[in-house]
Amino acid sequence: MTQFFQIHPETPQKRLIDQAVEIVRQGGVIAYPTDSGYALGCQMGEKKAIEKIKWLRSLDQKHNFTLVCSDLSEIGTYAKLDNAEFRLLKAHTPGPYTYILTATNEVPRLLLHPKRRSIGVRVPDHDITHALLEALGQPLMSVTLIPVDDDLPMTDAEEIRERFGAHLDLVIDGGACHLEPTSVIDLRELPPIIVREGRGDVTPFREY
Secondary structure, rough: OOOEOOOOOOOOOOHHHHHHHHHHHOOOOOOEEEEEEEEEEEOOOOOOHHHHHHHHHOOOOOOOOEEEOOHHHHHHHHEEHHHHHHHHHHOOOOEEEEEEEEEEOOOOOOOOOOOOOEEEEEOOOOHHHHHHHHHOOOOOEEEEEOOOOOOOOOHHHHHHHHHHHHHOOOEOOOOOOOOOOOOEEEEEOOOEEEEEEOOOOOHHHHOO
């Protein structure tokens, strides 16, 4: 049965955050709020949970998964950054951006694009997300919760419970989120490539 936690978006209750993290550690799939819509998340490298997320989103093997990280230094553990890329990320982190970078050997193989060894990374500007990451002690494997045949992420926890509750272990209600998904920036080569223009302002990347 799906659990449903109402967590304050600015002062998350530690007891509920700890319970949510325990669900993740036990292999669960959760829906949680970010600064650009709700996302699906699970423990990094948890194969059954990742396969469930692929099924829920109808994702193929070429989809770039995202590691939601607590800060810029954690990104550096899982993605290769040169000085120019580091400066770009530092200027726009945290925020509603997903960056495509070359993965390090710390990233589980099942998360990687089969040919490019690329990985998405991001640091959301959302207190619930940060509380989850701090308690978990590692990134969340994550994808934006965009239903099949829709273009925009889901923003209402009650609607998520009604539509996907049978397949999720936990839905976190942190209030309404923004309607736009993240902007996706491919930084594996410079100048950057704008893969998707979303909530994050892409002007600085076009002007780089």
